[in-house]
Amino acid sequence: MLHNWKIKFFLYINYFVFAILLNSVGIVIAKSINVYGVNEKAASALEAFKDLPIAIVSFL
Incomplete structure (x- = not known):
């Protein structure tokens, strides 16, 4: 319990x-x-890096 x-x-x-x-x-x-003047398509790739740790942890 402690x-x-x-x-x-x-x-x-x-x-x-x-x-x-x-x-x-x-x-x-x-x-x-x-x-940095990055276009929206390239900057949106950061969204995938947000979801990768969540997917990896949920499989573990």
């Missing part, structure tokens, strides 16, 4: 880290278009 709260705490933190990273991808895409 270790149960630690597991819940770290799962909670892990969830919020993923949520922050997932929500920031749109901002990164917009900034890369504006700052």
Whole structure:
């Protein structure tokens, strides 16, 4: 029972880290278009890199 709260705490933190990273991808895409002059098609490739870790972790 004592270790149960630690597991819940770290799962909670892990969830919020993923949520922050997932929500920031749109901002990164917009900034890369504006700052670096990348076209929208190339910048949208960043969206796939957001989904790859999720797919890999869900298979594990």
